[in-house]
Amino acid sequence: MTASSGVVELLTDRKRLIESVVPIENKDRQLVPFIFNPIQADMMDTSVGRDIYVKPAQVGGTSLIMCDFLLDCLMFKGTTAVIISYDEFITGRLLRKVQAFYDNLIQVIPSLPKLHHKSVSEKTYVFEDRMGVKQGESSFYIASAKGFAMPRGEPIHDLLLDELAFWPQESKNAGTERGSAAERVFAAAINRVPLLRGTKIRALSTPNGEDNDFYEMYMAAKEGKATGKSVFKAHFYPWFQMPEYSLSADNEFVLPGDNSPILQDLTPEELQLMVHFQEIGIDVIDAYDKLRWRRYNIAAMASLKRSGETRLLFGQEYPEDDVSCVFPTTLVLLGDGSTKTIFDLVRTRYSGDVLTTEKGILTKRPVTGWYKTPRHGRRLYRLTYHNAKAVTASKNAGSVLTEEHKVLAQRGWVEARNLVAGELIATGTPAPGRRTRQLIIGTVLGDAHISAGRQLSFSQTVFDWAAAKAGLLQLFSPCIYKTVNP
Known part of the structure; x- marks a missing residue:
């Protein structure tokens, strides 16, 4: 093999090229050769040009794609690579990492295109001939989902939607604009990528629940690639x-x-x-x-x-x-009045009682079996209500439902897609009836008071009377205890 043929072979084998000439800082803060881990190797080997990846935290997926895009910019003039991250802080980190890749590469290959800075979010690489005459340029943009903006009409050849599951989902003008803020950003970016061989669209993220566009995109790829309903290939990597x-x-x-x-x-x-x-x-x-x-x-x-x-x-x-x-943190009301997430019920194959409604009355019924229904493109809705308790760090407490899931509202059973903001729904949370409400109000106004801990407190001389009232409030699982004054 001649030296020139060896260089050609190296340039056509992207994995070998990266592992041979690209240094990277490892988690121990040491500069080492960029040797692929198993997940990175599979990403490089199995990607098809339109790919979506669900992966564990800190496996170097973004670093791999960023390095791949940078090499495209340095090897093929006219390339425009774009990375959209989920916030400004991460954007700054990615910019510094791209710069570090380039600085390390230029030490190994001094003939690389020269770097020109145009803005804080763009790096431009200029191709020159031996006489120093400009022959073309490539551009690398990195921006956050909130601040992404490119000149209209400019094509994108390499596009990464980084940590897409964590992009902002809310719409700035929810009443007039269709789709989430994230959906509009990545739809605009994806439409800039021409249908040409060698162009790349990657969506990469750790999971973040069902209520986001990344989940919708991944499930569509997983369920629809074989039937032509998605152009993306789904990749999943366990920890x-x-x-x-x-x-x-x-x-x-x-x-x-x-x-x-x-x-x-x-x-x-x-x-x-x-x-x-x-x-x-x-x-x-x-x-x-x-x-x-x-x-x-x-x-x-x-x-x-x-x-x-x-x-x-x-x-x-x-x-x-x-x-x-x-x-899946949607809570299910069990027969004893406690709640568990769907996650726990599915994992343990729960076989006890759950609360359901029959003729408008809450009643206990045992779980009789399990089955899985493919979504097949059905939309998901997040149902929240006043005083709903969060079970995760997410600010969006409530339940995630498929569009046809029926919810008991004041007007009867209503599919999730047809619910109207502000209408009353049944939540399974005990509520006092007319007589119970009268008992509580009368107790507070009469022979009891509300303590700092929001408890009804009575004098010890009427303990039997308090116990009798507790018996009438069994729906709320009252707890009775005596305190002894010193």
């Missing part, structure tokens, strides 16, 4: 594909009690994972190391969320499948 996501028994970060090579007291979820690890060829020791890492991260997230939600957070940041990772 355990990352070799570094593991903790050995002697690692300083292992949780107390997890320092044995063989973990004890595996949960049902962990047992299922062990079976899956065996099916995909992960040996037993590595499997325990991965479970040990999983336990540590779930425990670490407990400081951010209430314990009942920690597993949900882990599944969002580090998905194990592309069903549970959509963060």
Whole structure:
């Protein structure tokens, strides 16, 4: 092989080119060769030009795509590459990373096109001949979803919608504009990409529930690619594909009690994972190391969320499948009056009672079976109501429903798509009837008072009378206790 043929081969093999000449700063702040991890390698090998990726946190997906786009700009004059991120802070970080890639590359290949700065969001690379005469240029834009703007009519050859699930969903003019703010931005950007060989559109994100355009886009690709209903190819990567996501028994970060090579007291979820690890060829020791890492991260997230939600957070940041990772937090009212998320009910195959309505009356009925219905393009609606309690960090509390899901409203059963803002719906939350309301009001005005903790307090001399009233308020699960004055 001659030197020139070796250069040609290197330039036509993008993976080999990146791993050979592109240095990158690793998580330990060291400059090292850009050697692909398994997820990055699969992204490079299986991408088709129109791709959408659901991936775990911190796997280097954005870095890979950014480097790929930069090489397009440096190798093919006239290329316009655009990355749209979800906020201004991330935009600044991406700009610095692109600059670092270029600075490192120019040390290895001094003949690269020269960099010219046009604005804080654009980098332009000028191609010159040996006489220094300009032959053309390429441009690399990075902007946030809130601030994205390009001259109308300018084509985009490489487009990345980065962390699309976290883009702002609200509309600035909700009454007059159709679609979310995110939808309008990426629709405008996608329409700038010509249908030419070599053009690329990538949508990349960690999961963030069902109530966003990324979820809609991914599900359409997953369900519709084979039938021609989506031009995108869906890619899903679980966290355990990352070799570094593991903790050995002697690692300083292992949780107390997890320092044995063989973990004890595996949960049902962990047992299922062990079976899956065996099916995909992960040996037993590595499997325990991965479970040990999983336990540590779930425990670490407990400081951010209430314990009942920690597993949900882990599944969002580090998905194990592309069903549970959509963060299904809609609450279901159980037969005993308590609530659980759909996530927990599905995971545990709950077989107890749930509350339902028969002839307008709440009644208990057992769960008799499970089935999965494909969405097939049905729209999702988020239903919120006054005093709805959030079960996640999201500001949008409530339930996510398919468009034909029926909701009991004051006018009867109404499909979610036909509900009107402001109308009354049944939530399953106990509400006092006429007699119960009279009892509560009379009690407050008569022989009780409301304490600082919003409790009805009585004198100890009328304890039996208070207990009798509590019996009439069983719907609200009252708790009676005595306090002893010093």
